[in-house]
Amino acid sequence: MSIQVAVVDDHALIVQGLQRLMEQQPDIKVVATYASGSALLDGLKQHLPDVLLLDIQLPDKSGNELARMVSKLYPGLKIIALTSMDTIFHLKDMMQHGCKGYVTKQAGEEVLLEAIRKVHAGEEFMEAELEKRWMKSLLKNRKEQAVQTPLSRREKEILKLIASEYTNQEIAEKLFLSQRTIESHRYSLLQKLNAKNTAGLLRIAVQMGLVEFE
Amino acid sequence: MSIQVAVVDDHALIVQGLQRLMEQQPDIKVVATYASGSALLDGLKQHLPDVLLLDIQLPDKSGNELARMVSKLYPGLKIIALTSMDTIFHLKDMMQHGCKGYVTKQAGEEVLLEAIRKVHAGEEFMEAELEKRWMKSLLKNRKEQAVQTPLSRREKEILKLIASEYTNQEIAEKLFLSQRTIESHRYSLLQKLNAKNTAGLLRIAVQMGLVEFE
DNA sequence: TAGGAATTCCGTATTTATACTTAATTTTAC
DNA sequence: GTAAAATTAAGTATAAATACGGAATTCCTA
Numbered sequence A, B: 001m002s003i004q005v006a007v008v009d010d011h012a013l014i015v016q017g018l019q020r021l022m023e024q025q026p027d028i029k030v031v032a033t034y035a036s037g038s039a040l041l042d043g044l045k046q047h048l049p050d051v052l053l054l055d056i057q058l059p060d061k062s063g064n065e066l067a068r069m070v071s072k073l074y075p076g077l078k079i080i081a082l083t084s085m086d087t088i089f090h091l092k093d094m095m096q097h098g099c100k101g102y103v104t105k106q107a108g109e110e111v112l113l114e115a116i117r118k119v120h121a122g123e124e125f126m127e128a129e130l131e132k133r134w135m136k137s138l139l140k141n142r143k144e145q146a147v148q149t150p151l152s153r154r155e156k157e158i159l160k161l162i163a164s165e166y167t168n169q170e171i172a173e174k175l176f177l178s179q180r181t182i183e184s185h186r187y188s189l190l191q192k193l194n195a196k197n198t199a200g201l202l203r204i205a206v207q208m209g210l211v212e213f214e
Numbered sequence C: 001t002a003g004g005a006a007t008t009c010c011g012t013a014t015t016t017a018t019a020c021t022t023a024a025t026t027t028t029a030c
Numbered sequence D: 001g002t003a004a005a006a007t008t009a010a011g012t013a014t015a016a017a018t019a020c021g022g023a024a025t026t027c028c029t030a
Helices: A010-024 A039-048 A063-073 A090-095 A109-122 A128-140 A144-148 A153-163 A166-176 A181-194 A198-208 B012-023 B035-044 B063-073 B088-096 B110-118 B128-140 B144-148 B153-163 B167-175 B179-194 B198-209
Strands: A003-008 A028-034 A051-054 A076-082 A101-104 B003-007 B028-034 B049-052 B076-081 B099-104
Touching: A003 A010, A003 A039, A010 A028, A010 A109, A010 B012, A028 A039, A028 A109, A028 B012, A028 B167, A039 A063, A039 A144, A051 A109, A051 B144, A063 A076, A076 A090, A076 A109, A076 A153, A090 A101, A090 A128, A101 A109, A101 B028, A109 A144, A109 B012, A128 B153, A153 A166, A153 A181, A153 A198, A153 B198, A166 A181, A198 B153, A198 B198, B003 B012, B003 B035, B003 B110, B012 B110, B028 B110, B028 B128, B028 B144, B028 B167, B035 B063, B049 B063, B063 B076, B063 B088, B063 B198, B076 B110, B088 B128, B099 B110, B099 B179, B167 B179, B179 B198
Parallel strands: A003 A028, A003 A051, A051 A076, A076 A101, B003 B028, B003 B049, B049 B076, B076 B099
Antiparallel strands: none
16 A cells, blocks of 8 residues: 655645655655645544645744654654755754654755655654754754753743844833843853854844745 | 647656656657756757756756847747746746746646647746736836846855855855955845745745755 | 946944753653 | 741842944955
């Protein structure tokens, strides 16, 4: 029996392209497609595929959150992150949240097909290039654990406001807190995210899906 | 004779998907694909297609710059912006830089095919939804012209470095300029882009496609 | 080749952010 | 119900960014 695949991506063009591709594969079949995280969660209740191709940038939910939820609800389901983000940050993030594979849209079809088949067979799959970079970063930094430190609710809230061009003082007024408190949080954010300044915070906020500019 | 189309996108998956799609159209043929702006510019010297599908986020050049160059060099070539950015900002930006069509990847294949055929026939094409939003924004804001103030080459360069977490001092060293010069440019950037601080600059830099975080 | 835009830079201030440490309260989770 | 984590906030500095105005050169382009 062929591998049953579900696709989650808000880009119809990509979903349709993938369907067309899979049609030509004798052993792979697209059984469902979703354009949002909530649609996916609803759909999985009806029918469970073998493999899930999951985009990170979705309109409603962030990719890691979704991966965490889905892999917890359906431990047998193999998730492959399929995204345009080719950073170690995201690779790690997704693999640590239950994904079994990571493929970028920069990669060709053959890579994706290989990923689906390997992951279905129980293996893990990452693009060679990314895996190499990951290994290198592991060897370099032992303090990577610091980077893993998750952000608290308050920190995320403040990060969002920073990204929205508010100054510490304005954030303090908005949240009825002392300006010094915001400074503290901001300092923690810089530490946790290993950023140097506001620009760095913004970059990571975008990468984490906390803020959307586009 | 069928419509000759060239595709520029750094996502192999999308390029391959589009090729597969066009293969099934009797009147459309993909004659070339490129993964970067410079590859496109080289390729056009060899062979000129009828229609160009152009992604905005490319590794080397920004979309509007590329559109401007190509439409100037080859006025007969019809350019369709094919992107995941569904903002009026980008729509306007690309149409003002010589594009004849604008289609998002959120749209389905039928929309893209319609765009190609219409644009090839000499019409302009925008997604209905986006066009509606554009009209609405035109009615609202007459001060849009202020936002149009273009950035100079130097300003773009500095904006990129700001987004890359460099301080004024570091940028000054990097470019062999006085720190005061960078401060001046930074001030102009804030004025031109109507931003309040670094966070605002970053937001706009991302929207302009000058910086890519993801 | 003339005029305008772009680039470079300074003066002078003020505001904001960054760099740490310490520490008292709350909340949360097990 | 207790330990761990989060939240709040201060002390004490320094570094960096923002806010204009002004001005000299260089670069483009009509």
